[in-house]
Amino acid sequence: MNAATVLPAIGVAATLATTLGAALGWAATRLRPNEHRLVESINALLPQTQCGQCGFPGCRPYAEAVARGEADIDRCPPGGDITVRALAGLLGREPKPLDPRFGTVPSPAVAVIDEERCIGCALCLPACPVDAIVGAPRFMHTVLEARCTGCALCLPPCPVDCIALHPKP
Amino acid sequence: MITAGLRLESHKARAMQRPLQIAGLPASAVVPLDQGGGTTASPAVRPGMRVRIGTAIARPGDSRSATVHSPVAGIVRDIGVRDIPTPSGQALCIVIENDGTDEWDIPHAPTPWALVSPARLIDGIREAGIVGLGGAAFPTSIKLRAAREQSVEHLVLNGAECEPWISCDDALMRERAGDVVLGAQVMMHACGARRATIAVEDDKPEAIAALQTALSAASDDRIALLALPALYPAGAERQLLSAVTGREVPYDELPPAIGLVCQNVGTAAAVAAWVRTGQPCISRIVTITGSGVNQPANLEARIGTPLSALVAECGGYCGQPRRLIAGGSMTGQALTSDALPLTKAMNCVLVATGADLAPRGREMPCIRCGDCATACPAGLLPQQLHRGVLSDDAELFERHGLADCIECGCCDFVCPSQIPLTSRFREARAQARARREEMQRAADARQRFEQRERRLAARAEVERRAFDEARRRARGDGPPSGGPDAI
Numbered sequence: 001m002n003a004a005t006v007l008p009a010i011g012v013a014a015t016l017a018t019t020l021g022a023a024l025g026w027a028a029t030r031l032r033p034n035e036h037r038l039v040e041s042i043n044a045l046l047p048q049t050q051c052g053q054c055g056f057p058g059c060r061p062y063a064e065a066v067a068r069g070e071a072d073i074d075r076c077p078p079g080g081d082i083t084v085r086a087l088a089g090l091l092g093r094e095p096k097p098l099d100p101r102f103g104t105v106p107s108p109a110v111a112v113i114d115e116e117r118c119i120g121c122a123l124c125l126p127a128c129p130v131d132a133i134v135g136a137p138r139f140m141h142t143v144l145e146a147r148c149t150g151c152a153l154c155l156p157p158c159p160v161d162c163i164a165l166h167p168k169p
Numbered sequence: 170m171i172t173a174g175l176r177l178e179s180h181k182a183r184a185m186q187r188p189l190q191i192a193g194l195p196a197s198a199v200v201p202l203d204q205g206g207g208t209t210a211s212p213a214v215r216p217g218m219r220v221r222i223g224t225a226i227a228r229p230g231d232s233r234s235a236t237v238h239s240p241v242a243g244i245v246r247d248i249g250v251r252d253i254p255t256p257s258g259q260a261l262c263i264v265i266e267n268d269g270t271d272e273w274d275i276p277h278a279p280t281p282w283a284l285v286s287p288a289r290l291i292d293g294i295r296e297a298g299i300v301g302l303g304g305a306a307f308p309t310s311i312k313l314r315a316a317r318e319q320s321v322e323h324l325v326l327n328g329a330e331c332e333p334w335i336s337c338d339d340a341l342m343r344e345r346a347g348d349v350v351l352g353a354q355v356m357m358h359a360c361g362a363r364r365a366t367i368a369v370e371d372d373k374p375e376a377i378a379a380l381q382t383a384l385s386a387a388s389d390d391r392i393a394l395l396a397l398p399a400l401y402p403a404g405a406e407r408q409l410l411s412a413v414t415g416r417e418v419p420y421d422e423l424p425p426a427i428g429l430v431c432q433n434v435g436t437a438a439a440v441a442a443w444v445r446t447g448q449p450c451i452s453r454i455v456t457i458t459g460s461g462v463n464q465p466a467n468l469e470a471r472i473g474t475p476l477s478a479l480v481a482e483c484g485g486y487c488g489q490p491r492r493l494i495a496g497g498s499m500t501g502q503a504l505t506s507d508a509l510p511l512t513k514a515m516n517c518v519l520v521a522t523g524a525d526l527a528p529r530g531r532e533m534p535c536i537r538c539g540d541c542a543t544a545c546p547a548g549l550l551p552q553q554l555h556r557g558v559l560s561d562d563a564e565l566f567e568r569h570g571l572a573d574c575i576e577c578g579c580c581d582f583v584c585p586s587q588i589p590l591t592s593r594f595r596e597a598r599a600q601a602r603a604r605r606e607e608m609q610r611a612a613d614a615r616q617r618f619e620q621r622e623r624r625l626a627a628r629a630e631v632e633r634r635a636f637d638e639a640r641r642r643a644r645g646d647g648p649p650s651g652g653p654d655a656i
Contacts, residue, residue: 047607048614059615081606130617149614 020055045086047079050129052150053103058129078151095119102148108168109150111143124154124163138144173546174400174408175579177499179372180525184465189340191469192482196417198225198241198269198473199510201253202258204300204308208233208404210262218245221468223449228261231296235308236298238473239274239414240451241267254476254509255493261512265473277447282355282458286493290359297449299440303327303338303404303433304496306514309326309440315423316360316430323411324362325351327400328376328434329397329404330371332497335517337454340436341468342369342376343436346383348445352437353392365392367434368413372399393597401499408433408546418440420573435516453513457483461520470511477507478516491526494519499578533586541580541590547573551590558597563604569596 031133035069049059054075056062065071066087072089074096088095098105107157113124113133132148135141143154143163155163185386202210210227218237243266250276251262282290292354295310311601316324326349330338342349353365369377378393397403397412410429411417418424424431441449451472470479476493480486494501495515519525549570557566571594578589580588 043615044609044612048611048618050614050618056619129621130614131621147613147617148611159480 035067039063040109041090042066043086044080044131045083045090046076047083047149048130049078049151051078051149051153055102071112072096074097074099075102078106078149080105106150108143109152109165110148110168111150111152111154111163112141112163112166113141114162115140116162119160119162121159123157123159125152127157129153170507171536173544173548173579174402175398175544175582177333177401177561178500179555179581180337180400180458180498181372183332184336184456184467185339187464187466189344189454189467189469191483192221192471192474194241194267194271194471195478197246197475198265198471199240199251199253199475200237200238200263200265200337200473201251201255201260201452201512202262203229203253203257203512204234205253205304205324209261210234210237212248212261213408213417214245214248214263216245216247220245220265221272221274223277224450225296225298225449226265228611229308231430232575233308233311235295235310235451237263238298238449238451239263239265240473241265242270243268250617251270252505253510253512254502254515255512258339269537273448276367277449279447280444282358287359287361290355290479291317294359294440294443297439298451299436299441300433300441300513301433302439302453302516304514306512309432312430312432312503313356313360316362316425319428320361321354321425321428322363323414323429324353324357324360324365325410325429325431326365326367327404327406327409327436328373328380328435329398329409330373331370331404331635332499332517333401335456335498336458336514337456337467339373339376340456341435341454342373342439343379346376346379347386348441349380349434350383350387350389350392351444352434352439352441353616354387354389355438355440357391362430363391366395366413368395368397368409370399370403371396383405392580402575404547404577405577407575407577421513426548450513453511453515455479455511455515456517456588457520458517458521459494460522460525461486461488461489463487472513473510475498475508475510479511479518480507486520490520491523492522498525499582500576522558530570532588535586535588538585540583540585544579544583545576546577546579549574551594555588555590558593563601566597567601572582574598597641636649 045061046059046063051060054062056065062071064071073093074084076083079099084098085095118141120136120140122137124141125133125135129148130147132144133141133146133154150165152165185186206211209230211230213228214220221242222239224239225236226239226359227432229235234238246266247264250259252258253260263450267514282598285487290314292311295308298506299309300306301309313655328342350365357365367380377396384394385393388494403412407418410424410431414429416427442448452469454467456467457479466483468482470653493507496502496503496517499524501519502583524536535555536553537552539552551570554566554571557569574594576591576595578591
């Protein structure tokens with residue numbers, strides 16, 4: 001084997017590597033999957049409780065983290081196994097059980113305000129991420145049952161602990 | 170043409186040995202306010218009020234329900250949720266204690282139907298509480314109104330009654346064929362159809378003869394009589410329409426879309442009884458049959474009569490009844506108690522002993538023989554649906570048309586591996602529906618959340634501007650000049 005046969009082979013290999021590398025590099029920057037659309041599709045599969053149990057401040061931030069590959073798909077307890085499976089299907093991954101560190105699957109619940117004890121402080125109104133509590137300062141508050149997602153975010157701000165989660169009828 | 174289906178042992182002769190009988194009045198009637206399609210009429214009476222036969226006790230809650238009338242005269246004892254023999258299991262009911270006076274509400278008058286406008290006639294049918302007596306109990310007025318709006322031209326009366334054991338429509342057609350024909354004429358006037366076909370399975374020669382006599386007496390050449398081959402499930406709406414007209418209803422449409430409307434013969438007779446006498450729908454014909462009943466028969470009974478009273482009317486139980494079934498042996502629903510009331514949807518009570526129930530072996534794996542696909546009258550592939558259901562693959566079973574399954578039970582019946590296909594499909598449909606509702610709720614929640622975020626952001630922006638403005642004023646600056654900030 002002499003240099004006359006080896007050198008053209010090396011040359012061809014080097015040219016191929018350079019052109020293909022350049023093409024791939026260009027494709028990686030210009031033809032990137034539409035991340036915004038991916039976030040939208042992931043967000044559409046999440047239960048929209050905005051409860052924050054995944055460690056992110058709502059469903060969309062979690063969807064963004066999943067799209068960027070920063071968070072795994074097993075962090076949404078309200079969605080349960082169905083959501084994990086749907087996410088796995090969307091992202092082409094293996095389904096896995098829910099990570100127990102982020103909580104367990106809750107039974108469907110709605111928040112109920114004990115109207116005897118409610119003092120009309122209105123502190124729970126800004127806490128509700130889906131505007132499901134109706135009320136005004138020094139007026140009786142109530143929860144719109146059909147709109148409540150059972151996220152429990154209204155429980156901590158209540159100064160008289162008059163909100164409780166009841167099982168969904 | 171019907172391409173698939175089963176020839177089944179009919180077991181209908183037992184209840185047809187005796188003529189149609191009128192059942193006694195119940196001591197207390199439990200009247201469900203539930204209507205087909207999940208809507209409920211709202212009560213128009215209070216406990217303690219006295220009602221008479223035919224008093225309207227519940228008004229339509231929305232456009233999807235019909236009026237409900239008292240089947241007995243007496244005192245309203247209770248209004249509450251009770252167990253009823255429908256798939257939902259429970260519904261709001263009005264309980265009326267019969268005082269035995271058998272007194273009718275205001276005298277009813279016949280309706281000169283040919284002189285009444287179709288819209289008024291349809292309203293009258295709704296006021297008379299007439300619903301589909303074939304088994305769905307869907308308000309007849311809604312079907313007729315939809316048919317009128319889409320100007321259908323062909324009314325098909327369903328007298329096929331294909332399911333084993335059930336013979337209430339057979340008894341009705343034999344004894345009240347005139348009412349069936351009159352009902353067809355009234356409904357044609359109401360929905361604007363130009364012709365009508367009464368479709369009957371050819372294993373009911375007496376009913377066909379009675380209808381022929383009634384038709385020649387009416388001498389209405391717009392109405393035809395058609396004998397269908399007795400092939401289960403010939404009486405399922407879509408299958409019947411394609412057998413009668415040779416045209417198939419598109420899977421995502423209802424019959425009026427191709428100019429057809431289908432009504433049960435029992436419904437037609439109820440409409441006829443209403444125009445003849447003005448009396449609302451407070452009773453129906455029900456078959457009481459099975460090896461567990463002494464004298465099987467067809468009874469005309471008031472709605473709300475406990476099933477135990479109907480069985481007693483037929484000589485009571487005999488042998489060793491093993492199961493009480495509402496409906497026939499193919500699509501019937503097992504009941505938990507004979508204290509449940511008769512509803513407008515119930516066409517048969519089957520008291521089955523061990524001899525009536527086919528022994529069911531252990532379920533074996535699917536061998537993909539394809540017998541179910543040959544039998545399926547809806548043209549589906551049950552083996553593929555089953556694969557989708559077992560692997561919980563909604564995409565697969567929706568693509569294979571689970572929504573078009575009519576739950577007739579043919580695939581179950583022929584399966585050599587004895588797989589309970591129909592109940593699996595029914596369960597999967599309920600789950601798929603629940604999942605869709607959950608998705609819809611999540612989408613609503615997201616919309617509310619996003620609107621709230623936008624609102625809060627807009628408010629924060631306004632506050633920030635106001636703060637900047639106030640700060641500038643405090644410093645005595647003029648309006649922003651566009652140059653770099655002075656800080």
